[in-house]
Amino acid sequence: MFEKLKQRWKVNGLNLVLIIATFALGGSLCGYAGRKILMFTGLEKGALWIILYVLLITLLWPICVLLISIPLGQFTFFRKYIVKIWGKISGRNHKTGSKITQIAIFASGAGSNAQQIINHFNASENIKIALVVCNKPGAGVLTIAEKSGNPSLLIEKERFASGDAYLTELAKYKIDFIVLAGFLWKMPVNLIQAYQKKIVNIHPALLPKYGGKGMYGNRVHEAVIAANETQSGITIHYVDEIYDHGEIIFQATCEVAANETAASLAQKIHVLEHANFPRVIAEILQK
Numbered sequence: 001m002f003e004k005l006k007q008r009w010k011v012n013g014l015n016l017v018l019i020i021a022t023f024a025l026g027g028s029l030c031g032y033a034g035r036k037i038l039m040f041t042g043l044e045k046g047a048l049w050i051i052l053y054v055l056l057i058t059l060l061w062p063i064c065v066l067l068i069s070i071p072l073g074q075f076t077f078f079r080k081y082i083v084k085i086w087g088k089i090s091g092r093n094h095k096t097g098s099k100i101t102q103i104a105i106f107a108s109g110a111g112s113n114a115q116q117i118i119n120h121f122n123a124s125e126n127i128k129i130a131l132v133v134c135n136k137p138g139a140g141v142l143t144i145a146e147k148s149g150n151p152s153l154l155i156e157k158e159r160f161a162s163g164d165a166y167l168t169e170l171a172k173y174k175i176d177f178i179v180l181a182g183f184l185w186k187m188p189v190n191l192i193q194a195y196q197k198k199i200v201n202i203h204p205a206l207l208p209k210y211g212g213k214g215m216y217g218n219r220v221h222e223a224v225i226a227a228n229e230t231q232s233g234i235t236i237h238y239v240d241e242i243y244d245h246g247e248i249i250f251q252a253t254c255e256v257a258a259n260e261t262a263a264s265l266a267q268k269i270h271v272l273e274h275a276n277f278p279r280v281i282a283e284i285l286q287k
């Protein structure tokens with residue numbers, strides 16, 4: 001548990017001890033000060049004193065923790081910590097005041113694109129990867145989510161396709177934008193309607209060719225090679241009710257060599273995807 005906290009807060013052992021001490025002393029000071037204020041004002045006698053007390057300690061807690069953090073040398077950590085909590089509550093960037101866009105990545109495979117997207121937005125102040133959604137237990141993308149400290153949600157078909165499409169969970173994580181990065185299930189109509197022009201997908205070929213139901217993974221590359229295409233590439237597009245059909249946002253191409261195999265083409269496509277997908281997402285969100 002302590003090792004996990006050290007990694008998460010990026011601190012050493014001594015700092016961790018001082019941080020825990022700050023939490024404990026700050027919490028006690030806050031409780032003590034809250035009680036004293038209520039007694040001093042005579043408000044602890046009224047019927048609503050518990051509500052007032054809770055409100056008061058909520059207000060006092062950041063002040064008390066910051067005060068205690070000064071002598072314990074942990075002020076910088078706690079200032080950042082409190083600003084982060086405030087950002088979560090308000091959903092706004094503390095510096096610019098602009099809204100933070102919360103992204104959910106839907107993926108069911110190895111997750112190399114998900115990893116690139118997570119890395120790209122890791123330091124962003126306005127765009128946050130808030131959730132990784134996956135339909136395959138044990139998929140690589142779940143490990144990526146865990147290692148990067150992102151929450152993940154494992155979904156099942158019945159509820160996704162014929163139920164509420166997990167809109168409740170997406171609302172809970174305040175998701176504004178959805179990125180499909182190797183997610184094979186069709187998006188249900190209720191989800192598309194709730195996120196009009198806010199769902200994008202990446203397809204490993206130049207749509208409108210080589211898309212549609214069943215066209216995924218090596219099947220796409222095999223079809224491209226079988227048709228003697230000299231070029232393939234990637235397509236980033238908005239998602240609508242039809243597989244691989246929504247408005248195209250971006251395409252990039254690569255050469256299909258004479259001796260190309262599905263595996264070698266897949267490699268070229270991944271390079272294109274990693275170089276472009278995070279950047280294009282950022283551009284869409286900045287518009």
Ligand code: GRF
Nearest residue numbers: 109110111112113182203204
């Ligand atoms: C990518 O090639 C993408 O185009 C397709 O699924 C693949 C996912 O790969 N939709 P990864 O799991 O991101 O490595």
